[in-house]
Amino acid sequence: MAQSFKTLLPEDVATTRTLLHEAIPITGTIVSGTYDDENIKYFSHGMYEAVYDYPYLSSSANHIFDITAGYASGSDFQDSSNAQDTKKINIYNQMAQVLVGYDVTGAIQQFDVDGNLGGGSKMTSCYFLNFARLLVKDEIKKDSFRFAFYTNNDKTEGGLLPNTRANKKTIGDYYGQTEYLTNSPAGEYGLLYTSSATREPDGASVRGHVYYQAGIVVLTSSVVLGGIPTTTTAGVPITSNTGSAQDGFEALTIDENANAIRYAYDNVDFNNTTELNSTIYFCRANNTEYNYSSNTTYLSASEIIVKGNNPTANPVSYITTVGLYSPDNELLAVAKLSEPLKKTPSNELTLRVRLDY
Amino acid sequence: MPYYKFNKNEIFYNTIKAHPKVKFDVNDNNVYFNNLNIHSGAFVDNITHTEVGSLSLYELNIDRPSDSLIYPFITKDGSFEALQGISKADYNTAFQLGDIITGSYPLSASLSRERFVAGHGTVNPTGSHILALKNTLNYYQPLSNHYAFSSSLGNKEIQELTLLYIPSIFYGSEIKKGTVDLKFYISGTLAGRLQDSYYNGELIQTAGSAYAQANGSGSVAGVILYTEGVIVLTGSWALTEASFSFGDITRQGNWINFAAGANDSSTTVTPSASFEIGLEGTNHVETLTMFAQANKNDLNYSTNRTHIDYASHQSGTILTGSKQYTEDGEVNIYNTVSSSFYDYEEKFKHQTFISKIGIYDEKKNLIAIANVATPIKKTGERDFTFKLKLDL
Numbered sequence: 154m155a156q157s158f159k160t161l162l163p164e165d166v167a168t169t170r171t172l173l174h175e176a177i178p179i180t181g182t183i184v185s186g187t188y189d190d191e192n193i194k195y196f197s198h199g200m201y202e203a204v205y206d207y208p209y210l211s212s213s214a215n216h217i218f219d220i221t222a223g224y225a226s227g228s229d230f231q232d233s234s235n236a237q238d239t240k241k242i243n244i245y246n247q248m249a250q251v252l253v254g255y256d257v258t259g260a261i262q263q264f265d266v267d268g269n270l271g272g273g274s275k276m277t278s279c280y281f282l283n284f285a286r287l288l289v290k291d292e293i294k295k296d297s298f299r300f301a302f303y304t305n306n307d308k309t310e311g312g313l314l315p316n317t318r319a320n321k322k323t324i325g326d327y328y329g330q331t332e333y334l335t336n337s338p339a340g341e342y343g344l345l346y347t348s349s350a351t352r353e354p355d356g357a358s359v360r361g362h363v364y365y366q367a368g369i370v371v372l373t374s375s376v377v378l379g380g381i382p383t384t385t386t387a388g389v390p391i392t393s394n395t396g397s398a399q400d401g402f403e404a405l406t407i408d409e410n411a412n413a414i415r416y417a418y419d420n421v422d423f424n425n426t427t428e429l430n431s432t433i434y435f436c437r438a439n440n441t442e443y444n445y446s447s448n449t450t451y452l453s454a455s456e457i458i459v460k461g462n463n464p465t466a467n468p469v470s471y472i473t474t475v476g477l478y479s480p481d482n483e484l485l486a487v488a489k490l491s492e493p494l495k496k497t498p499s500n501e502l503t504l505r506v507r508l509d510y
Numbered sequence: 511m512p513y514y515k516f517n518k519n520e521i522f523y524n525t526i527k528a529h530p531k532v533k534f535d536v537n538d539n540n541v542y543f544n545n546l547n548i549h550s551g552a553f554v555d556n557i558t559h560t561e562v563g564s565l566s567l568y569e570l571n572i573d574r575p576s577d578s579l580i581y582p583f584i585t586k587d588g589s590f591e592a593l594q595g596i597s598k599a600d601y602n603t604a605f606q607l608g609d610i611i612t613g614s615y616p617l618s619a620s621l622s623r624e625r626f627v628a629g630h631g632t633v634n635p636t637g638s639h640i641l642a643l644k645n646t647l648n649y650y651q652p653l654s655n656h657y658a659f660s661s662s663l664g665n666k667e668i669q670e671l672t673l674l675y676i677p678s679i680f681y682g683s684e685i686k687k688g689t690v691d692l693k694f695y696i697s698g699t700l701a702g703r704l705q706d707s708y709y710n711g712e713l714i715q716t717a718g719s720a721y722a723q724a725n726g727s728g729s730v731a732g733v734i735l736y737t738e739g740v741i742v743l744t745g746s747w748a749l750t751e752a753s754f755s756f757g758d759i760t761r762q763g764n765w766i767n768f769a770a771g772a773n774d775s776s777t778t779v780t781p782s783a784s785f786e787i788g789l790e791g792t793n794h795v796e797t798l799t800m801f802a803q804a805n806k807n808d809l810n811y812s813t814n815r816t817h818i819d820y821a822s823h824q825s826g827t828i829l830t831g832s833k834q835y836t837e838d839g840e841v842n843i844y845n846t847v848s849s850s851f852y853d854y855e856e857k858f859k860h861q862t863f864i865s866k867i868g869i870y871d872e873k874k875n876l877i878a879i880a881n882v883a884t885p886i887k888k889t890g891e892r893d894f895t896f897k898l899k900l901d902l
Contacts, residue, residue, distance in 0.1 A: 171587070178579075
């Protein structure tokens with residue numbers, strides 16, 4: 154191998170970032186119905202439930218997201234006599250302190266409807282969907298999150314069974330690409346609107362937030378307009394619902410509220426993002442360089458084999474490998490070519506060596 | 511809660527070498543991996559969307575119908591990044607800058623076979639997989655002359671042979687020497703067996719039917735490239751007296767016919783013939799081992815509130831004022847020493863129960879917690895060393 158070192162100059166090194174995406178559809182049949190809730194894991198603490206894409210006792214199952222619900226202390230729905238009152242407050246506080254942070258007094262700030270923490274309406278009772286890192290990867294792609302669900306479930310129609318659900322809505326971060334917010338300690342987030350066409354200036358059409366890097370969706374309880382179903386932790390919806398979201402937050406456990414969301418759920422669709430960071434080294438072989446090899450097979454009886462016994466012919470070599478060395482000449486990386494490249498004084502080559510990390 | 515600094519003798523970096531067992535069975539044009547069969551789901555017949563005997567790289571689309579599969583995509587820009595299956599020509603011509611290039615999941619891998627007829631090197635002088643292995647095979651010649659691409663033992667460019675490709679996802683860094691075991695069955699009866707008994711890559715016939723042993727006992731039927739995951743089979747002696755169909759040829763069974771039907775586009779392979787490939791892979795797992803010392807007379811106090819005697823705390827004096835809030839400094843520690851005797855209280859001893867160990871970085875950020883299975887009783891006379899292991 155030729156031991157001809159060439160120093161890489163600043164203009165020979167470039168860093169790039171490539172974004173790789175995956176389209177993630179999560180249909181409602183996964184979340185409820187198909188597996189008789191064998192893909193829903195409940196926990197004895199009752200603070201959230203986990204949704205898998207297949208019965209979770211199977212080694213093939215992947216965890217896809219968690220659902221939980223909570224409200225702020227002192228909010229309209231909060232009452233010490235509510236089911237799991239403390240846990241609902243704790244859930245809200247935990248999510249709020251991570252996603253919204255603290256104010257100057259050290260108090261946990263509440264989720265703000267339009268993201269302007271200085272004032273305006275707050276989301277004091279929320280459902281939370283925490284998507285697994287397996288699906289979110291580095292972050293959710295902005296303006297790609299769409300959540301379709303049924304907002305109205307008439308009590309007289311017998312609950313939220315699929316054939317009785319009504320008033321399907323789709324919410325999304327329709328303006329996330331350009332109007333995402335950055336005042337969250339968990340990264341960037343977008344506002345979830347009911348459609349791209351209707352957007353009211355005071356944030357009245359905002360139904361929640363999607364936190365792109367954290368992979369968390371926060372839905373205000375008002376997304377459920379007509380009612381939510383009463384469900385058991387065994388996952389079977391009871392034939393009639395209890396009425397409003399307020400009823401659910403007051404009378405139902407967190408698991409039952411999560412089940413209500415599952416049965417109102419129709420479809421979630423988003424794209425994730427994986428950042429590929431690369432350094433590109435442009436290794437340039439000028440016309441008078443790298444035309445000779447110190448490989449022992451290069452010579453036979455002191456003659457250069459590849460010159461075909463013609464001493465007057467131009468030198469020629471075949472480049473098969475590029476070695477990257479540290480400043481003290483330690484070999485750090487080797488780049489192999491798929492096929493040898495012929496190098497003669499009549500040509501110049503630039504080999505683009507990319508290192509991903 | 512006290513902090514202790516790990517000294518240099520209390521932290522070790524080790525590499526664990528693990529050897530996962532891998533078994534392929536080939537029968538009737540199917541490959542089975544570790545005795546796993548396909549698993550049908552609610553939406554698809556095979557929940558992983560892969561052929562039986564295959565591994566799915568990410569296992570993302572479990573039991574998803576074809577219209578709701580997760581798939582990757584990328585926007586064409588100046589980075590020259592594309593997805594698997596997009597040729598360089600397509601990338602340059604079929605897509606414009608800003609176009610979306612989509613791929614598909616699952617990405618799967620399985621055992622595959624390629625048979626080379628006699629004289630193949632003459633018919634296909636370039637582009638042959640066996641020709642591509644010439645340098646690699648010659649590189650291992652110091653291990654055995656049977657690796658030589660061309661020698662008195664045979665010329666792999668023109669002799670009939672079979673290559674078996676084992677993707678590295680199955681074996682890791684390399685196939686463990688001495689673990690390769692190939693079995694050739696006819697109607698459930700062992701016709702021949704190859705093992706790398708000498709750990710040098712030679713696949714030697716070590717067992718089989720009387721007929722097969724008479725023809726080739728102790729003979730070398732091929733070599734294995736441990737790091738590359740390729741098995742080269744050249745043994746052409748007959749293992750069976752009768753003839754069978756091995757895909758594209760009907761004849762007496764030999765080692766070149768081994769694994770016929772393993773993703774090799776064979777049409778018909780006699781169901782009587784079945785093949786088993788056993789091996790062990792090698793995985794290197796980097797581990798960090800930390801020894802946390804709990805010395806005598808250390809860690810005998812807890813900041814847990816239950817460590818304080820509640821009654822004593824209640825009866826203590828609390829001083830309050832506009833500039834102070836001072837609790838009683840003489841509150842008793844609750845005596846947790848239990849007595850074996852009825853209605854008798856043991857004398858007080860410092861005693862704590864260690865339930866977890868926190869690992870902090872140099873800025874005292876808690877970065878890991880090790881929980882012990884049951885709390886460990888710590889007294890002044892006792893010292894402990896906790897061994898914490900972390901896979902990196």
